Amino acid sequence: MSRAERTQLPGGGEPVNADGQYSLDPLDLAHASTVERAAEALRQALFAGELTPGTPLREVALADSLGVGRSTVREAMALLTAEGLVTRIPNRGVVVTAHDSDQVKDVMHARLVLEAAGVRAWSEASTVDRQRVRAAFDTYAQLIDDGAPVRAVSEAHLHFHISLVALTASSRLVAVAQSLAAEIRLALAHVDRVRGDVLEQLGSHRRLLGLLESGDGDATITELRAHLSAGESSLLQALDQQA
Structure with missing residues (x-):
């Protein structure tokens, strides 16, 4: 696609072609579903008290336990971090949030x-x-x-x-x-x-x-x-x- 055929979105977003179509990669829906399932499994373990406050969450161990890849666990923990359920601590990694x-x-x-x-x-x-x-x-x-x-x-x-x-x-x-x-x-x-x-x-x-x-x-x-x-x-x- 030539530069002339591209249109810049307001705010500097992804370009679109002359037909108004975005040049984005297709979504990997299967991967997204796996990440959410992994996140939900971790949520339930947290809510059941199986993982106590301050417990380090190791990617390798969790990946083995859940039967998924480390990247899936990493993305699942990113979701839980956004929800306040786990906390990323410098030099310690991700731990279960301890509420004060x-x-x-x-x-x-x-x-x-x-x-x-x-x-x-x-x-x-x-x-x-x-x-x-x-x-x-x-x-x-x-x-x-x-x-x-x-x-x-x-x-x-x-x-x-x-x-x-x-x-x-x-x-x-x-x-x-x-x-x-x-x-x-x-x-x-x-x-x-x-x-x-x-x-x-x-x-x-x-x-x-x-x-x-x-x-x-x-x-x-x-x-x-x-x-x-x-x-x-x-x-x-x-x-x-x-x-």
Whole structure:
């Protein structure tokens, strides 16, 4: 293709030809799928507490364990680094993220901002998104009634909170909320929390949902702030006991 046949994209991007076609290499979808599967396997190991905070993640050992190449593991860990689940430390490599009190407070503050935005969007939210909040709560409550494992209850609990953010109808805000939830899952995986207050937690969520469905945004945000503050205190206490 001659220089005359190329057109530069705004901002200095990749050139296109006269027909408006990009001169990009085809995607290797099979490779991308393998990277994501490797990343998901590592996520589940992290959330299950199989890899503890500060544990070095060695490419060779992980590649052998997962049955993939080192480059796949490297790319998978890059995804987890972006999610805050692992941390790259100079001269040490990649390790499982160890959350400290400041990080926990920051995550919980960010959650409050996002979820409060969802609460404020309730009156303008679609019927489908409102119904999803109710459905998420019902699933959470049913798991508690069934005596489901703590991890399953925790997943449903976080899904309920993400459904609040989804009321904003912003996929980007939901993506941020999902990333924050992943960090909370990681922190929860490494503390001994036998939730004896599970019914109290259920009651708090029921009050929160009731206020939300009543349309009282201010009261809902007040309840949300108290709920997240209590969760933060509980998590910080548990982390301190593990230190």
